[in-house]
Amino acid sequence: MRPHKSAALLCASAAVAIGAATLVPSAAFAHGFVGDDSGDPGQTLTARAALKANGDMGGAQWEPQSLEAPKGFPAAGPADGHLASAGNAKWSALDEQREDRWQKNVVEQGDVTVNWKFTAPHMTSQWRYFMTKEGWDPNDELDRDDLELIETVSHDGSAASNNPSHHITIPSDREGYHVIYAVWDVADTANAFYNVIDVDVQPGDGETPEPVQDTEAPGTVPDAAARAVSSTEAEVTWGAATDDVGVARYQVVELGATEDDFRVVQEVAATQRSTRLTGLTPGELYDFGVRAVDAAGNIGLAHAILTVRMPEQAAAPAAPQHLHDMGTTESTVSLMWTAGDDTRGVRYEVLRDGEQVGETGATTFVDVGLRAGTRHEYTVRAVNTEGVASALSNTHVATTKSDAGSEYPAWDAHAAYTKGDRVTHEGTAYEAVQSHQGHGDPNWITALSLWEPVR
Structure with missing residues (x-):
């Protein structure tokens, strides 16, 4: 529990330290990346992991869509020095940082279009774009x-496929x-893609315009408010500062607790x-503030x-048990399970290959x-009226029936x-x-070093 403080603690001259613990990403599956996988840096803005001209990247060139880690950057997410690999040792070669190491996308100052290729267009809350500062x-x-935020593209929580192209400056x-x-923030999981x-x-x-000499800090942020939306999440809203x-x-x-003891969390x-803060502790008392920052780095009260x-x-409710299927067709799987002891107000979330469906x-x-x-x-989990989820049920594997007209057998990972x-596979x-x-990795069928489409 934290004692109350005076708003004067948040003066414009205070220095901000942003820390992040080392976080381990969850198992990766196909999701999405910036650009295409043609390997040509001159045709479209393309991520480091997808540029084949970059050479040896520890296998990342075959799986650029899976750079996944916990979301919440910059307060959370991959640790410093491991931002490019999203903290996954499998792709640590991406973290090598030298001026002459990586192929460059040639861009001009001003507006740039960023196109995403989604291999699994997750429900999405936003995309954010950070850029290295002058003099890095x-x-x-x-x-x-090294980074500062230059653009946020908000989304309505729907699948990402209806917003694949963004404009940044x-x-x-x-x-x-x-x-x-x-940074692509997924809405219905704890992760993001980096x-x-x-x-x-x-x-x-x-001609490049003369830089504006700006020494005046923004005004106080009006109409700020905060509320708990669950036992671990809070929503903060505010009005426009001048x-x-x-x-x-x-x-x-x-x-x-002290004048110098504060940190930027978002x-x-x-x-x-508005923004939503996650990973908070149930029963804890938090004190937040919102402040504006201008392009010159002046910070308002x-x-x-x-x-x-x-x-x-x-x-948490009891986990469902005895998940099994009652049969499959070429396009459906019929699932059934046994409820836990306490079923009052419980709903069930069904997950296919780790994603809620x-x-x-x-x-x-x-x-x-x-x-x-x-x-x-x-797998299936129970969720009670307070939004608390149970542990996952047993994992049940089901395979849809093969198309009778298919010339070849279905791929088995x-x-x-x-x-x-x-x-x-999938037609x-x-x-x-x-x-x-095979060892069960669902991405191997798209790894060009193992399989190629029959033309």
Whole structure:
């Protein structure tokens, strides 16, 4: 529990330290990345991991869509020095940082279009784009202190596929080699996807305007408020602050017990007027403030302190048991399970291959719209009226029936294959490039070193 403080603690001259613990990302599956996988840096803005011209990247070039880690950057997310790999040792080669190491996307100062390729378009809350600051050291490890937020693209929580193209602005004071750090925040999981984009910034057309000498800090943020939305999440909202040149971004700050004990827990673009803070402790008392920052780095005084007491977390319901299927077709799997002891007000979330695909109040569910001959892993969890989820049920593996008209058998991620073998997967025929033993990774069918589509 934290004692109350005076708003004067949040003076404009106070220094901000942003820390982040080392976090281990969850198991990666196909999701998405910036650009395409053609390997040509001159055609479209493309992430470091997807540029084949970058050479050896520890296998990341075959799986650029899976750079996943806990969300909440910059307060959380991958640790400093491991931003490019999203903290996954499997792709640690991406963290090598030298001025001459990586192929560059040539861009001009001003507006730039960023196109995403989604292989699994998750429910999405936002995308955010950070960029290395003027004077950063390109031969030192990349860390969050090198970066500042330059754009936020908000989303409505729906699937990402309806918003694949974004427009960001390269600041006029950036020139030469820089890094853009693209962060895709998923709405219905605790994770985000992190893409490093190496760029060579050229001066824009026409004369570069003289920089504005801005020494005046923004005004106090009006109408700020905070409320608990669950035992571990709080929502903070605010109005627009004023500035003589213009507000560039807002910072949500958590206050500690002394004048120097506070930290930035969230930073958003100037167009955003709310944010959700996650990972809070049930029953704890928090004091937050919101302050505006202009493009010159001047920091305004925070709004009056926003005190939030998080509710105590309710007990989790019992996990569902005995998950099994009652049959499959070429496009459906019919699931059934046994409820736990306490079922009052409980709803069930059904997960296919680790992603939620449905919700029901019954103990049965039919998963529809599947492809013939595909293997899926299912789990179910119970969620009570307080939003507290149970542990996951047992994992049940089900495979849809193969298309009777298919020329080749369905691909099995656990099977052994010999070079030249042919299989079908999600309507496409593939031929094995080399002999190999599968270990259950659902991405191997798209790894060009193992399989290639039959033309």
